[in-house]
Amino acid sequence: MEQGFGFAHFISQCDAVGKCVLALLLILSVASWYLIVTKAVANIGARTRANAFLKQFWDANSLQEMHSALTTGSDDNAFSDLARQALSVSNGNQRGAEKLLAAGGMAEYLTRVLRNGIDQEAAKVEYGLTVLASAGSAAPFVGLFGTVWGIYHALVQIGMSGQGTLDKVAGPVGEALIMTAVGLAVAIPAVLAYNALTRRNRIWLAQLDNFAHDLYALITVGDKKS
Numbered sequence: 001m002e003q004g005f006g007f008a009h010f011i012s013q014c015d016a017v018g019k020c021v022l023a024l025l026l027i028l029s030v031a032s033w034y035l036i037v038t039k040a041v042a043n044i045g046a047r048t049r050a051n052a053f054l055k056q057f058w059d060a061n062s063l064q065e066m067h068s069a070l071t072t073g074s075d076d077n078a079f080s081d082l083a084r085q086a087l088s089v090s091n092g093n094q095r096g097a098e099k100l101l102a103a104g105g106m107a108e109y110l111t112r113v114l115r116n117g118i119d120q121e122a123a124k125v126e127y128g129l130t131v132l133a134s135a136g137s138a139a140p141f142v143g144l145f146g147t148v149w150g151i152y153h154a155l156v157q158i159g160m161s162g163q164g165t166l167d168k169v170a171g172p173v174g175e176a177l178i179m180t181a182v183g184l185a186v187a188i189p190a191v192l193a194y195n196a197l198t199r200r201n202r203i204w205l206a207q208l209d210n211f212a213h214d215l216y217a218l219i220t221v222g223d224k225k226s
Contacts, residue, residue: 015153021146021179025186028135028142032190035128039197046204049077054211057083063218067091078124078208082117083215089113090219107220114212121208125201129194136191143183150176 057079060066067087070080089110151173 017149018146018153018179021142021149022182024142025139025146025179025182028139028190029186031131032135032186032193035132036189036193039128039193043197043200046077050079053077053080053083063087063090078117078121078204079211082114082121082208082212085113085117086110086212086215086219107216110216110219114216118205118208118212122201122205125204129197129201132190132194132197136187136194139183139187139190140180141183143180143186146179146183147176150179 056069057066060069066083067090070084070087089106154173154176
């Protein structure tokens with residue numbers, strides 16, 4: 001009777017090492033897709049809220065009006081948080097602001113607040129990128145290890161059976177290559193997502209940095225005029 005080959009047959013013939021390799025690839029795949037989906041949804045929402053806030057900000061008649069709107073509003077995005085912190089500094093609402101202002105001046109204090117806000121956002125948007133980078137770089141080698149182990153395991157079984165013809169070798173060896181394919185299937189989406197998220201974060205932080213410069217100019221120039 002002809003023996004059937006395929007992924008199911010390969011799984012049934014795997015030993016503990018092969019199943020551990022498959023489990024590891026499955027974990028990497030689930031973690032990668034979880035981060036891909038959640039970050040995609042979060043980034044779309046963040047961009048929508050940021051665009052709405054920036055329109056509201058530049059349509060405001062004064063910084064004081066914007067500060068009142070931010071105090072009573074519940075905007076949740078990096079741009080509104082940065083504006084809220086900066087305008088709080090200019091209005092003297094930060095705890096301990098008087099001592100810091102006296103020591104280094106309002107401009108220096110405002111610069112530190114803006115820079116800290118950008119750094120906090122940078123740390124926030126980089127969450128999960130290490131997992132994607134690890135999956136993208138390690139999954140092919142994990143799959144290759146599974147293939148090598150599967151070929152070794154298959155050749156040992158064939159040698160013990162004494163049937164070393166091509167039709168007896170090709171099936172088990174071909175099945176072992178499934179591990180490499182699984183590794184690539186895990187790695188490719190992770191690498192593409194990592195590159196896309198890295199580019200998005202670079203653009204996002206550059207826009208936030210530009211907004212911080214605008215805030216600094218508006219607040220310091222406004223203070224000089226007043």
